[in-house]
Amino acid sequence: MTFKGRTVLAFILLAMFASSIMTLTIVNPSMLAAVGKGGGAAPSGGSLTSKDLSKISTTYQLIENKFLNQVDHDKVVNGAINGMLATLDDPFTVYMDQNEAKQFDESITSSFQGIGAEVSSEDGKVTIVAPIKGSPAEKAGLHAKDVIVSVNGEKLDGLTLNQAIMKIRGPKGTQAKLEILRSGTQEPIQMIVVRDDIDVETVYAEMLQGNIGKIEIRQFSTNTAKRFKEELTSLEAKGMKGLIIDVRNDPGGLLQAVVDIVEPFVPKGKPIVKIEDRQGKQEDTPSQGAGKNYPVAVLMNKGSASASEILAGALHDSAGSKLVGETSFGKGTVQVPFEKEMGDGSNIKMTVYKWLTPSGTWIHKKGISPDIAVDQPDYFKVAPLTKKATLKPDTTGDDIKNLQIMLSGLGLNPDRTDGYFSEKTAQAVKAFQRQQNIPVTGEVDTDTANRLEKAILNEIKDPKNDLQLKAAVQYVQSVIK
Structure with missing residues (x-):
């Protein structure tokens, strides 16, 4: 069975939260269920032999009848499925039981409750791809590449990715006490989301000064392409002269959504994306669009993954757009759900598949990599303070280094950012405490730490401090006709 162009794209989805309501049947279901005969090695088609099935059945019977403790049937069966998938060594290939599958459907088709972060499994560790913009995860200071070690005291070691996700998610208003490992810090960070x-x-969407439009895409969901078209049409009607598309910390989503968004910008016949199967056969998705007569820049960072990267690659290679910011996450594979084949929810x-940029990369x-590389100020990536103890002068540590980065970001000169609590650092703390009308001690207790984090978050949210956005605006202004 073969699939051409849009037939494939219409049913493929990307990213860990992708909906399971769209199904692409690549192999005839009867082939999946076929059992080899003769009990020997599996035939070239890879079907299970009767000997294989006998071993699996025997193992289950031994567990059920001989194991010391009573076992749960579903848990054992699900464990077997997870075990098979684990041998693939692919963090994006996952099994979801009925409850997990339902919650994943909700995460891309309706609102849901949780911390709002896309996660994957890297080397067996639950790793943040990106916090969703505006989510509790972003507000708490979680970053792409953070590793979640535990949730509310429960270690995530040994859990499948979906089991870990179920522990991270929860009802609105409840706390997720996370233990985080972050590059550059030696001790785990305690965070409450x-x-x-x-x-x-x-x-x-918004119109910036100089009639430059800005459209931010937070993920590629079922309604994203429609909403993008509406906002783009509105901006164009207002006299937009150039456009910035912001996919920073966008972890991805549906492939069809990104194709629909990109197509109007790519001239007819040029490729939007290339798809490659296991045999190495590639197929282009040619655009049916007409292109645009205004400049476009794409804002991206290390939290821009999957569908976001397809957008960046397509606009760069086939529409001549400039990429601004940081090197993206790097997810070049395509996932397909098989809910229909599983048959029980x-x-x-x-x-x-692999996906490649129009240039074949x-x-x-x-x-x-961006055309215009721009790093944000250090305080954009600063780790929250652990609040394990009051920070005092003449001490050292990662907490103090992060404190100094925050103070510098607030315009309070701590004199250094090497993690030594100097007298100058104490003076900067006192200046902050005076601004906040709290006891002026020069030491950082929990109250001072919380206020510092809130103040630095306000600085991060202020567009005037967004160096990447400024660079994108400058580029678009420079090429507006």
Whole structure:
């Protein structure tokens, strides 16, 4: 069975939260169920032999009848499925039981409750791809590449990715006490994230000074392309002269959504994306669009993954757009759900294809480099303070280094950022405490730490401090006709 162009794209989805309502049947179901005869090695088609099935059945019977403790049937069966998928060594191929599959459907088709972060499994560790913009995870200071070690005291070691996700998610208003490992810090960071409703509104638009439009895409969901078209039409009607598309910390989503968004910008016949199967056969998705007569820049960072990278690659290679910011995440594989084949509400989301940029580049684990590289100020990536103890002068540590970065970001000169609590650092703390009308001690207790984090978050949210956005605006201004 073969699939051409849009037939494939219409049913493929990307990213860990992808919906399981769309199913692409690549192999005839009867082939999946076929059993080899004769009990020997599996035939070239890879079907299970009667000997294979006998071993699996015998193992289950031994567990059920001989194991010391009573076992749960579903838990054992699900464990067997997870075990098979684990041998693939692919963090994006996962099994979801009925409950997990239902919650994943909700995460891309309706609002849900949780912390609002896309996660994957890297080397067996639950790793943040990106916090969703505006989510509790972003507000708490979680970053791409953070590793979640535990949730409310429960270690995540040994859990499947979906089991870990179920522990991270929870009802609105409840706390997720996370233990985080972050590059550059030696000790785990303790963070409290208050779960909330995660809105599936994915597109936000505004007109910047100089008639430069800005459309932010937070993830590629079922309604994203429609909303993008509405906002783009509105901006164009207002006399937009150039456009910035912001996919920073956008972890991805549906492939069809990104194709629909990109197509109007790419001239007819030029490729939007290339799909490659296991035999190495490639197929282009040619655009049916007309292109645009205004400049476009794409804002991206290391939290821009999957569908976001398809957008960046397509606009760069086939529409001449400039990429601004940081090298992207680097997810170059495509997953397809097999809920229909499972038949009981559970789902397997399996990596089936590679995707390549129009120029033929596979960006997996490498990302896409920007044309205009711009790092944000250090305080944009600062770790929250652990609050394990009051920070005092003449001490050292990662907490103090992060404190000094925050103070510098607030314009309070601590004199150094090497993690030594100097007299100058104490003076900067006192200056902050005076601004906040709290006891002026020069020491950082929990109250001072919380206020510092809130103040630095306000600085991060202020567009005037967004160096990447400024660079994108400058580029668009420079080429507006």
